[in-house]
Amino acid sequence: MDILDVKTTQHSEFQEITKSVQAVVARSGAKRGHVIVYVPHTTAGVTINENADPDVRADMQADLERLVPWKQGYYRHGEGNSAAHTKAALMGHSVLLPIEQGKLVLGTWQGVYFCEFDGPRSRKVYVQISKE
DSSP states (O other): OEEEEEEOOSSSEEEEOHHHHHHHHHHHTOSEEEEEEEOOOTTEEEEEEEOSOHHHHHHHHHHHHHHSOSOOTTOOOTTSOHHHHHHHHHHOSEEEEEEETTEEOOOTTEEEEEEESSOSOEEEEEEEEEEO
16 A cells, blocks of 8 residues: 655645556556545545646535535534534545556546645545556
8 A cells, every 4th residue: 555645735625636646556567456545534535526627626615615614603523623524524535446557547537636624734645556
């Protein structure tokens, strides 16, 4: 298993990690199989979405903020980051991608994104290859 170090600079941020994940696949020598990208943090997640237009990321962040506002009067969690926990749960903590001919199988406009909801922080992303 490989570990990617991700440093975020904003409170909420979608950082594309597609090239880093592909580099792990290339180093593994896997021609066919699967890769699991897993985020071991309760206030961050991972998703696959459009990587052509950066406005999509901004729109997704804005939508998540409207759905789960950072400041709410009813949050009970003592650390004050309940919204980050909820957003991470909505995004999910892992994605599974196929590998064919040594490359990630993604749609034309797709990329892999690390999703920060309680930054800025230094985070880990685990990448594990399963070869066929």
